[in-house]
Amino acid sequence: MATVLDIRDLAVDIPVEAGTLHAVRGISFAIEKGRTFCIVGESGCGKSMTSLAIMDLLPKGAVRRASALSLNGRSLADLDNRAMADIRGAEMAMIFQEPMTSLNPSFTIGDQLTESLRRHRGTSRREAEARAVSILRMIGITAPESRMSQYPHQLSGGLRQRIMIAMAMMCDPSLIIADEPTTALDVTIQAQILRLLKSLQSEFGTALLLITHDLGIVSRMADDVAVMYAGEIVESGPVEQIFRDPQHPYTRGLIACLPNRERRQVGGRLASIPGTVPSLVGSFTGCAFRERCELAIEACAEPVTLRSLVPGHQVRCIRAGAPIEETAA
Amino acid sequence: MGRFLTRQLLLAIVVAVNVSLIGFAMLRLSGDLAQRIVGPEATAEQVETVRKSYGLDKPLVVQYVDWARDALHGDFGRSFFYNAQVSDLIAERLPVTMTLGLIGLALALLFAIPLGILAAVYAGSWLDRLALTGAVLGQAMPSFWIGLLLILLFGLQLGWLPVSGADDWQGYVMPSIVLGLYAAPALMRLTRSGMIDVLRSDYIRTARAKGLLPAEVVLKHGLRNALIPVVSIAAVQLGLLMGGSVVVESVFSIHGLGYLAWESISRADFPVVQSIVLTLAIMYVGLVFLSDVLNALLDPRLR
Structure with missing residues (x-):
């Protein structure tokens, strides 16, 4: 290995x-x-x-x-x-503890997802968006196309952490x-996020x-x-x-x-x-x-x-x- | 977005009406207007005649309603001093003051935002300290004094620019600089402190973790969020620049709204004063409304 x-x-x-x-x-x-x-x-x-x-x-x-x-x-x-x-x-990519504050409130999910691909691979906006949508779909996010134009405050905590994971996966x-x-x-x-990490891995x-x-x-x-x-x-x-x-x-x-x-006692x-x-x-x-x-x-x-x-x-x-x-x- | 803007617009209208009401009341409470119009030597009958002919004997509420009804129909009365409609006077002077204020604000922003960003990125460095010292100096120096210094240097000593008046673009240079210097320090400090806060935030770390280059991290992810408070204050500043341009307009003898206001107050030309107060109030709430719109565009959470 x-x-x-x-x-x-x-x-x-x-x-x-x-x-x-x-x-x-x-x-x-x-x-x-x-x-x-x-x-x-x-x-x-x-x-x-x-x-x-x-x-x-x-x-x-x-x-x-x-x-x-x-x-x-x-x-x-x-x-x-x-x-x-x-x-x-x-x-190498990183996923942080606080999905609430780790996404920029002023930019759309799509913009933030495509950034790293555009930066590192010089991919066009359209291609980067296509990859972002496919990753969102892969990690089980429903209606990925409509998520792309949403802002972080419109999403739940779990969903935001999935977005962070998708963001980390963008450049493979x-x-x-x-x-x-x-x-x-x-x-x-928590369990869903851990399962997701495991399956992606x-x-x-x-x-x-x-x-x-x-x-x-x-x-x-x-x-x-x-x-x-x-x-x-x-x-x-x-x-x-x-x-x-x-x-x-x-x-x-x-x-x-x-x-x-096994060890737990009531009131212990x-x-x-x-x-x-x-x-x-x-x-x-x-x-x-x-x-x-x-x-x-x-x-x-x-x-x-x-x-x-x-x-x-x-x-x-x-x-x-x-x-x-x-x-x- | 629509509901937010409707609410802000209604609020703006309420504020404008209230300001005109307060301005109207304060003008009436500032002394006997009829006495001031006819002068100290007039006889009691003359004062009473004027009081009657200008409707100053009616109750305050009736006077306001009369005035407001006319104003809503576009009739702001005639000036006592100039042989002209008040609306014509304001229409003639307002563009001068607006041009001055806009150029002044543009200069201030052009200077304050880049400097504020640099001071925040290099917080604690000599550049930061220089910028902060400059801001304190800028805030401490009165506008009329800087205006006079500029006139002495560029107007008289070097002869590059006209010492007074605003007949062509050259006349706007020095007054705009003075106004810009007045507005820039606060905007610079606000940009700096906002940027310092933003640069500490988690999403900036995320942006860096993506491998974005420092310029993109600061200018894209940082600036947009740091500018939100700056926009609000810039709009208020523009209002202050226009309302407060009395000093600059008199130093440079520019016939703008501020100068007209000052003249009219000293001549008890109250229809003019009343209308200028209303004009400035409307401009001011209009600017605050504009800043709300800009903020909503910058910050999706407000929409």
């Missing part, structure tokens, strides 16, 4: 008043053609910054560093703004990055980088998953492996927090992980999770590297692999 996206040691620094915020602290992963890679973590863990860094859409002032960042074998790390703009929307990109694409939507619409062999905080979505969508915590990947591997045998205490905590039909409380994420402003060493971790020992204050327990399954915890019962203290 061809590698679509390959990232090594990606870091994002954001200057803030108190110093430098290390939002992403050296993460590496790769996505193959037709695969879905999920990054899961709580808000502020750096997962959105990772996606924006790949697209080169970081907020002003934020600095991106990486020892490798390549798309379809071509390095993106040292492309200038113009060359990067040529790739955005053509080879090899990578789609979806940053919390269903968070702003109703649960029933299997039809076109698109690689999908799905950013989410929802492990339910991960289990439904992912081939591989990376759990991010405080700007780092703390555990990654094939999704069945991670769910069957989570090694990092944070991953275990997340899975334990999932509402579960959902599990939660106590404590808060450490500040990422300034320098930071050791395991970022140790303050909240029941298994923490003194050695956890030393730098921790990602290591493989079994091939393909990596974890950033010195205590991983050790039986839990030993650590009664």
Whole structure:
């Protein structure tokens, strides 16, 4: 399988008043053609910054560093703004969290759908409109021709997110990055949108980088998953492996927090992980999770590297692999 | 769209009627008009004669209804000072003031919008600071003073432009610049702040994610939304430029509506004053209506 996206040691620094915020602290992963890679973590863990860094859409002032960042074998790390703009929307496209605000209120759906094709392929307006209508039809939007002349405020949230997806598909990109694409939507619409992404992916062999905080979505969508915590990947591997045998205490905590039909008791409380994420402003060493971790020992204050327990399954915890019962203290 | 415009149009008519009513009342309350017309030396009988012949002895409501009925039939009365119909006087002066206001606004927009966009795109840079400083200076300098400076430099020193009058296009140059300088700072700051807000929005990020080039992102996706407040204010500004051109028209001795208003007030030529107030009020609500139409064209959510 061809590698679509390959990232090594990606870091994002954001200057803030108190110093430098290390939002992403050296993460590496790769996505193959037709695969879905999920990054899961709580808000502020750096997962959105990772996606924006790949697209080169970081907020002003934020600095991106990486020892490798390549798309379809071509390095993106040292492309200038113009060359990067040529790739955005053509080879990789992005779907954002808020379909309500991510569409321009002043332009028609048709105008916004055809823009990227016209920009990247120089397609005529008429041809671009024909392709937009066919994509809208393909993703199951009724009366696609009449949608083209509508404005965003005339559409429901779910419909707008479908438009965003159609927009991302216009140039047939090899990578789609979806940053919390269903968070702003109703649960029933969520399922439709996820099914749609899945079916488009299997039809076109698109690689999908799905950013989410929802492990339910991960289990439904992912081939591989990376759990991010405080700007780092703390555990990654094939999704069945991670769910069957989570090694990092944070991953275990997340899975334990999932509402579960067997475990649920009437009136019972959902599990939660106590404590808060450490500040990422300034320098930071050791395991970022140790303050909240029941298994923490003194050695956890030393730098921790990602290591493989079994091939393909990596974890950033010195205590991983050790039986839990030993650590009664 | 139709319903929105009908509502705005009805609102405009209500406002115009109210302004004429208030203007009428304030003019009558400003003192004894009959006394002012005949002058301080007149005898009591003379004052009473004038009061009767101009209908000033009738109740205020009757006076207004009489005046409004005539005005609706296109009869605005005769000027006390000029031997002419008020409508003819206004028809003669209005184009001068309108030309001046339109050129002034055009100059202001031509200057303010590009500068506002640049200041927003490069917010915090030296260019931005220069533009903001210029705006403060522009707002702080009174129009009559800039007018006099221009007359001194281009009229007297260099002799390039006529110092007064508006007999040909050259006469419009300096007054329009003065009016433009008056309107530009507010429009520039509005463009800048609107653009800064818009550039932070999610749909700008979407536009960039599509690979659109910066010029297209800013000028297509940004400007259309940033201009919505600018259009409203520009229309109001044009109203202000025309209503407030008294100063500029007197500095440059241009016989426009503002100059006529000022003359007529000092001569107690109240039919003229009354009609100018009505004319300006109608122009003003007309402009606000026009800005509503433009906004509806720019922003589909208003339609």
